[in-house]
Amino acid sequence: xxxxxxxxxxxxxxxxxxxxxxxxxxxxxxxxxxxxxKAFLKHSKQVEEHSDKTASLWLKIxxxxxxPSIILCGINTYKVxxxxxxxxxxxSHIKDEDWPKNREYQNIRSKKFFWGDGDKTLFWNDAINxxxxx
Numbered sequence: 001x002x003x004x005x006x007x008x009x010x011x012x013x014x015x016x017x018x019x020x021x022x023x024x025x026x027x028x029x030x031x032x033x034x035x036x037x038k039a040f041l042k043h044s045k046q047v048e049e050h051s052d053k054t055a056s057l058w059l060k061i062x063x064x065x066x067x068p069s070i071i072l073c074g075i076n077t078y079k080v081x082x083x084x085x086x087x088x089x090x091x092s093h094i095k096d097e098d099w100p101k102n103r104e105y106q107n108i109r110s111k112k113f114f115w116g117d118g119d120k121t122l123f124w125n126d127a128i129n130x131x132x133x134x
Contacts, residue, residue: 088128099130107131 112118119131 092127096130102131 109119113121115122116124120129
């Protein structure tokens with residue numbers, strides 16, 4: 001089987017080499033250099049070991065730094081948003097008369113929206129948004 005592969009490889013190389021100029025044939029017709037092959041394998045093994053160490057480092061960084069940081073930020077954000085929700089709940093009890101007046105550049109409607117009462121945007125939230133009539 002090995003001889004068959006060598007024969008096919010030789011046929012392929014000969015057909016490719018015959019199309020090349022004489023200056024390239026010297027590179028293809030040389031015997032393999034065992035020392036260079038060993039050096040290549042050694043270098044390739046070192047690269048593989050280094051990449052394993054690097055991948056392990058980034059896995060540890062992800063597991064022990066990134067994920068806990070995301071969880072802590074999520075907890076902090078939850079607490080801040082709960083305080084904000086309490087504040088918004090307090091603002092919902094203020095009457096429209098006590099609410100700050102609209103300026104001429106706020107809530108401009110050149111034509112009515114085709115949903116609802118025509119005054120509220122698609123993202124309108126009655127608990128948060130207000131449009132007091134002056």
